[in-house]
Amino acid sequence: MSAFIPRSIRYRASVASALMLTLALGSTSAQTKITTHKNGFSPQQDVQLGQEAAAEVRKELPLVNDGRVSDYVQGIGRRLVSAIPSELQQPAFRYTFDVANQKEINAFALPGGPMFLNRGMIEAAKTEGEVAGVMAHEMSHVILRHGTAQATKAQKFQIGAVAGQILGAIVGGTAGSVISQGSQLGLGTYFLKYSREYESEADLLGAQLMARAGYDPRQMANMFKTIEAQGGQGPEWLSDHPNPGNRYDAINREAASLRVEGSAGSQTAFNDVQGRLRSMSPAPTVKQRANSGQGGQGQGGQGGQVGTTGSVQVQPPAGQYQTYDAGSVRVSVPSNWRAIQGNGSVTYAPQGGFYQGQSGGTAFTHGVEIGVLRSNTNDLQKATDELLQGFARNNPQLRREGDYRRDNVGGRQGLTTTLTNVSDVTGQPEYISVATTRLRDGGVLYVIGVSPRQESGTYDPAFRRIRQSLQIADGQALR
Secondary structure, X not given: OOOOOOHHHHHHHHHHHHHHHHHHHHHHHOOOOOOOOOOOOOHHHHHHHHHHHHHHHHHHOOEOOOHHHHHHHHHHHHHHHOOOOHXXXXXXXXXXEEEEOOOOOOEEEOOOOEEEEEHHHHHHOOOHHHHHHHXXXXXXXXXXXXXHHHHHHHOOOOHHHXXXXXXXXXXXXXXXXXXXXXXXXXXXXXXXXXXXXXXXXHHHHHHHHHHHHOOOXXXXXXXXXXXXXXXXXXXXXXXXXXXXXXXXHHHHHHHHOOOOOOOOOOHHHHHHHHHHHHOOOOOOOHHHHHHOOOHHHOHHHOOOOOEEEOOEEEOOOOOOEEEEEOOOEEEEEEOOEEEEEOOOEEEEEEOOOEEEOOOXXXXXXXXXXXXXEOOOOOOHHHHHHHHHHHHHHXXXXXXXXXXXXXXXXXXXXXXXXXXXXXXXXXXXXXXXXXXXXXXXXXXXXXXXXXXXXXXXXXXXXXXXXXXXXXXXXXXXXXX
C-alpha cells in the first residue's frame, strides 16, 4: 500500500526536483557558444597544409624520443580529442602530439591537427592540468580552423607556399618571428599568430574541452599565469598568443559555468615525466642550436642536421619516398636511401650511412634493417625479447630506454621500443628504434631504425613512416 503524501509536500518536492535538474543542466547550458568563422579553405586543405608543414618541422626541430614521455603527452591529447563536441568535429583531421627538445616555453599547433609542445613547457608546468590547458588551447585553434580562417580574411594563397611560410615562421623564431619571402610578407603569421578575438575563443573552447575531458579548466588560467611569470622565456609563447584582455578572469568565469566530467590527471604520473625530462641533458635554446649549426639554419642546405660517419657526410632523409619490393614486404623509404641485401635481411641506408669493415663485417649508422626472426614462442613480446637479447650479445652497451608500446606495423598490431647504444663505427651514442609484428607462419617481422643520438629527432619520424608503409605478403622470403 502506498503512503499518503500531502499535496503541499508533493508540490514542494516537485519544485525541488525541477530546481535540481535546472542546476545540473545549467552547468552546460550557460557555457559560451562558440562558432567557426568564414573559411575559404576546405578541411582537407587544412590537413594538407598541416601535414606538409609538420613533415618539415620534424626535420628542423629536435624531438624528445622517449617512449614514456611520448605516451604521456599523447594520452592527454587523446583524452582532449575525445572531448571535442560533435558539431565541431572534422573527420579528416589527424591529431598528433610531438615533444620538441627545446628549452623555450612554447607550443603550437598546425592546421588539421599536428601539435608540437616544447619540453620547456612541460618542465615549467606544476600539474598535468596545466599541460592539458596549453594543449586544449592549441587544439581549439585547430578545431575552430583559426589559421585558415585568418588567411581567408587576407587573401588566397597557394598551398605549397603557405606550408613553406609556416615552416619559415617556426624556424625563423620558433613561431615568434617570421621569414618574409617576396610579396608574401609574413604569410606564416596567419597560421601561428592569432588575433585577440581568436585567442579569446581558444581560451573559452579550451576550458570547455578540459571540463568535458575531466580536467579543472582553472588549471589553464594557472598555466598562463605561470608563463607570464617566466620572464625572458615566457614571452616566447605570449608573442604568438596575445592576451585578449583579462584572460585569467575570463577563463575562471567560464570555468564557473562548466561541470567537470570525471577526474583526469595523475600528479604521480606528471611528477614521473617531469623527473624523467630533468634527468636528461638540458634542452638547448633556439639560439644555442643556431650557434651550434643544428636545425633551422640547416647545414648542407637541405634542412635538418647533416650527420657524419668518419669524414663522410650523411644527408638527412629526403622528403620524397620510393617503394621497394623485398619479396615478403613492400616498403617505402626516403628517396636518397638505397637497398643493401644482407643474409636474411635487407638494409635501406643513405650514402655514407652503411659501413663495411676490412674483415667483411657490415654495420649501418643511419637507416633501417628489415628481417624475419624464427621463434618457438607465440608470444610477440617474448619473441621480441629474444631478438633484443641476440643484439645485446654483440653490443654490450645496448640499453633499452622504455617499455614496449603497441603500434601499427604494416597495418598489423605490433610492438615498438627504443634503445641506446654506442656505435662501433663512430664511437658515438646512437638511437635505435625497434618494431616487431607477427607473421602468419609464426615468424616475427622486425624493423630496426638506427641513427646517431643527436640526429634522432630527424630520423624517428622517418622510421615511423617506414613501418607504417609496410605491405606484408605472408609466406614469401625476403629478397
